[in-house]
Amino acid sequence: VQLVESGGDLVQPGGSLRLSCAASGFTxxxxxxxxxxxxxxxxxxxxxxxNWNGGTTITAESMKGRFxxxxxxxxxxxxxxMHNLKSEDTAVYYCAKDRGAIALTPDPKxxxxxxxxxxxxxxxxxxxxx
Numbered sequence: 001v002q003l004v005e006s007g008g009d010l011v012q013p014g015g016s017l018r019l020s021c022a023a024s025g026f027t028x029x030x031x032x033x034x035x036x037x038x039x040x041x042x043x044x045x046x047x048x049x050x051n052w053n054g055g056t057t058i059t060a061e062s063m064k065g066r067f068x069x070x071x072x073x074x075x076x077x078x079x080x081x082m083h084n085l086k087s088e089d090t091a092v093y094y095c096a097k098d099r100g101a102i103a104l105t106p107d108p109k110x111x112x113x114x115x116x117x118x119x120x121x122x123x124x125x126x127x128x129x130x
Contacts, residue, residue, distance in 0.1 A: 001023075001024075001025040001026050001097060001118070001119040002023070002024045002025050003021055003022070003023055003095050003096070003097065003119055003120065003121035003122075004021065004022045004121055004122070005019060005020065005021045005093065005094065005095055005121045005122065005123060005124035006019070006020050006021075006022070006124055007019040007020050007124060008092075008093060008124030008125045008126045008127075009126065009127070010127045010129065011085055011126070011127070011128055012128070012129070012130050013085060013086060013087060013128055013129075013130055014084055014085065015085050015128070016081070016082060016083045016084075016085065017081075017082050017085065017126060018079060018080070018081045018082070019035070019079065019080040019082070019093055019095075019124055019126070020077055020078070020079055021033070021035075021077065021078040021079070021080075021095030021121055022076065022077055023076045023077065023078065023095075023097070024076060026097070028071075028073055028076040029052055029053065029073040030052060030101060031052060031097055031098055031099075031100065031101060031118075032049055032050060032051045032052055032098035032100060032101055032102060032103045032104070033049070033050055033069075033071060033078045033095060033096070033097060033098060034046065034047070034048065034049040034050075034095070034096045034098055034117065035047040035048050035049075035067075035069060035078075035080045035093060035094070035095055035096070036093075036094045036095075036096055036112055036117075036120075037089075037091035037092065037093045037094065037126075038091055038092050038094070038123075039088070039090060039091040040090070040091075042091075043111050043112070044094075044111065044112035044113065044114075045060070045091070045112065046060055046105065046106045046112050047059070047060055047063060047067060047069075047080065047093070048060065048063070048067060048068075048069035048080065049069070049098065049103045049104065049105060050069045050070065050071055050078070050103055051101060051102055051103035052101035052102075053073070054070060054071050054073070056102075056103045057069050057070070057103065058103055058105055063089075066082065066083050066084045066085075067080060067081065067082050067083075068080070068081040069081075078095050080093065080095075082126070085126075085128045086128060087128050087129060088128075089126060089128050090126060090127050090128050090129070091125075091126060092123040092124065092125050092126075093123060093124050093125075093126055094120050094121050094122075094123045095120075095121045096116075096117035096118075096119065096120050096121070097117060097118040097119040097120075098117060098118065099117070099118050
């Protein structure tokens with residue numbers, strides 16, 4: 001399994017970015033996929049999940065309306081479109097392969113850990129600053 005993120009950049013507050021995650025080594029459209037981020041000095045934070053065919057998406061409340069997860073199964077690629085970026089969105093963004101096809105959200109009472117997902121990419125840095 002290989003997950004390769006791209007698209008991270010330095011952007012001004014209020015700006016937009018689209019992250020991509022190229023997947024290989026497994027049957028992409030058999031699995032739900034997620035985005036998870038880690039801000040400097042903080043733990044992992046779940047961002048969004050999409051089911052196997054893109055028919056169901058769930059986004060964290062704090063990012064709803066600004067972030068959109070999507071996928072192109074023909075291209076084996078996962079996306080995260082981000083608008084109206086804020087300084088608190090500064091983080092390394094990871095794509096992660098879920099264990100099943102259905103979009104599931106992590107338990108809000110527990111911290112997200114590496115073992116919550118099958119595989120992870122290496123991450124892409126998003127910095128929001130003027």
